[in-house]
Amino acid sequence: MAEEFLIEAFVRLKGRWRPQAEDALQEAFCRLWGRKYNLRSEREAEALLARTSRNISIDEARKRQRRPTVPLDERIRWGEEEVYSAQERETLFRQVEASIDRELSKTQRRILRRHEYEGVTLEKIAEEMGMQPAAVRMQISRARKALREKFRKEYENV
Structure with a gap:
């Protein structure tokens, strides 16, 4: 039964x-x-x-x-299909870097780069900077939000 x-x-x-x-x-x-x-x-x-x-x-x-999702097999696989040329990727990267430098505070820039580019954990960053892990998470969240809003405004007019 x-x-x-x-x-x-x-x-x-x-x-x-x-x-x-x-x-x-x-x-x-x-x-x-x-x-x-x-x-x-x-x-x-x-x-x-x-x-x-x-x-x-x-x-x-x-x-x-x-939260609708797309199955993985339907997503574009970067390794198989080039979405952007190398030159376009480089241009996009430079735009993001410039936005990071212009839009974010020194603390946000440092935290974002350490975490996203260097792969350092939030706990390690907090320890290095004498901050609480929650404060580091908040700084990353605010940095991402600022960048999202900046690019959203920029590309709304395109």
């Missing part, structure tokens, strides 16, 4: 790739495990698992609607 139910619960998560369905089912089991001492029967557990699986499926569908 339990095996049949698992198959049915798995099928309820239709419209998903198998790994997503497996993740949702595992999440349902984890939630059920937290309530294991409150369950009185196998039937009650099965019903709760079915309801939880359904709710997780609905939650995931809502998330996908709010």
Whole structure:
């Protein structure tokens, strides 16, 4: 009976790739495990698992609607297809660098370059600069936002 139910619960998560369905089912089991001492029967557990699986499926569908994604196989692969020529990439890089120098504070520039270009962790940057990791994250967030807004304004007119 339990095996049949698992198959049915798995099928309820239709419209998903198998790994997503497996993740949702595992999440349902984890939630059920937290309530294991409150369950009185196998039937009650099965019903709760079915309801939880359904709710997780609905939650995931809502998330996908709010944040639509493109499957990886449909995205342009930089290594296979050149989107920009080397000269265009160099020009874009110079524009970004100039914007970083113009738009960001000295602290934001230093943090952004250490993290994005050199791959230094936020914790290490915080330690080096005598800051809290949360403050470093905030500086990166503000720097990215400033650059986004700058490029959005610049390219709105194009």
